[in-house]
Amino acid sequence: MANLVVKVQTEDLQPGQILAEDIRDPFGRILLYSGATLTEFTIQGLREREYIKTVKVRISPEKIAPGLLRPEESLARIPTQVHQRIGGFFEKARTSAQVKEEAIEHLSEDVQPVIENIFGTEPAIVHNLRLLSNHDDHTHQHSWMVMLLSLSILREAELKGFLKPDKHDKTDMALGALLHDIGKTQIPLKILNKPGKLSAEEWQKMRLHSTYGYRMIRSLSSLMPVSKAVVGHHHRYLDGSGYSAEGLPFLEYVPDLVRIATVADIYEAIVSERPYHIAALPYHAIKILEQGSKKLYDPRYVSLLREIVAAFPIGSLLLFSGGLVAQVEDVDLKEKDNPLLLIVGSFNRKYAPHLGLRYNLESPPSGLPGEPELLLGAYSPAGLASKIRAGFQLQKTPYDLLGSDASIGLYSLPDWESSFCENFGFLLQIF
Ligand SMILES: [Fe+2]
Incomplete structure (x- = not known):
């Protein structure tokens, strides 16, 4: 999917553009999640907040094709x-x-x-x-x-x-x-x-x-x-x-x-x-x-x-048992429980060769996890890291969450490397 990520001044935002970053208030609380489709309404809200000057958006023309009426x-x-x-x-x-x-x-x-x-x-x-x-x-x-x-x-x-x-x-x-x-x-x-x-x-x-x-x-x-x-x-x-x-x-x-x-x-x-x-x-x-x-x-x-509701909002991150991390890249409204995933990272070497691969949740290629293996989901790497930590507190062992293979590490697409190190570095200390 040819999505273009661009930085746009809030005055120039257009309805139908998709956020490519979480928008937070000065206290760090999330106002809008990455993946949200902008509307007149949300754009006005962003413009009213003077501390928000520019916003990163993904422009995806097919999202606003006629016939795909979204509640936004x-x-x-x-x-x-x-x-x-x-x-x-x-x-x-x-x-x-x-x-x-x-x-x-x-x-x-x-x-x-x-x-x-x-x-x-x-x-x-x-x-x-x-x-x-x-x-x-x-x-x-x-x-x-x-x-x-x-x-x-x-x-x-x-x-x-x-x-x-x-x-x-x-x-x-x-x-x-x-x-x-x-x-x-x-x-x-x-x-x-x-x-x-x-x-x-x-x-x-x-x-x-x-x-x-x-x-x-x-x-x-x-x-x-x-x-x-x-x-x-x-x-x-x-x-x-x-x-x-x-x-x-x-x-x-x-x-x-x-x-x-x-x-x-x-x-x-x-x-x-x-x-x-x-x-x-x-x-x-x-x-x-x-x-x-x-x-x-x-x-x-x-x-x-x-x-x-759309079970898997665009932009959200999914963690599968065995340690594979995929991002929801697109959702077809006619098949909304079967999103298109992009493998962005893994905590286990066995998935490293598949980085960058896209597949639909309900039809994983052989050897890759599907819905039954889905463990956790979040809207951002930081959210996913918090959920993994919470999982450990619930006495799930790291192996339950990340697989029992000894090849634990941080593997990710180049764009995701710094975010993976920052948010998931703590996993390396556990092993
Ligand atoms: Fe209540």
Whole structure:
């Protein structure tokens, strides 16, 4: 694939260009991942950040060929002000600890263009979708994503004939998803953004966000009971485990819109980068949801989500057992679980002769690993290195992760050499 990597001033960025580097804020937090397709919306977000002057992009004309409607493109038609207004709503909730009736009326109007975009376009695959918020506020960002995912699942459920949502159901879904974590605006930021594990006491406080959130919205007459149920019960699972807002009666039957929001919420939490958690690939997030489905989550909505998301975002890195590292170079939307891989490196000499080889995940050439051998995935070499370290902490031996051959080393394509040394050098000390 003839991709051209070029450095472009933010003023000159064009929708459809693909990021060739992670974009971080001044604190090092990832705003947009390498591999994301730029939209009017994300470009505007980049231009607003004065500390970002130039961005490396891969230009790939076939990505914007007509007929390949991507949600980034369809969602790009959502007026930017909608996302900003919703950000303002979260800011207000944080300072005033109240949600006013008229704020819900405004939100109901604000989500209409989002609903129209999701329900009014061709079904599309959610790629490496990250939208920049003006405030880098995680609750706003997470809630926005959970809304987009919940509406996308609802749309798929309508197409498959599971549900027949009317205009009100769609608005109730959007508002419930947007507000599900509104109680987090009342949790101290030092707990919300704490790197590492929460103590038992902090965890207790964190769980209170359901209760705080429910208290903030329970008396609003413009918010429907099902949206309130999303706020109060989104951490209640199908087998009765989990928790609800204090004071709410036990839910015998979890409504469909709550089930959808729960699936979207867990998924979004797993794939997003947080101070205490390295972002997982959609592939691994779906696997985790599938393991919990039937018992915890509704399997119908997990499988609809699986159809909506691209399991392997372009640009992500995969580690296979035996120590082979490949980058996802392209994804054909018609075969989205079968990405084109480029072998960029290996921790084992046996794969060194194959560096630079391209193959599709579902049809590996003989001797090379395929999906059953896939161990870990990440959006960057640093992310992959963190995941390998975490794997060791889980008492996986280096041999489980990298193969039992004695020929361990760092082998990579010339372009990847410095990044491999920097990020994976620690492996050499282990052996
Ligand atoms: Fe929550």
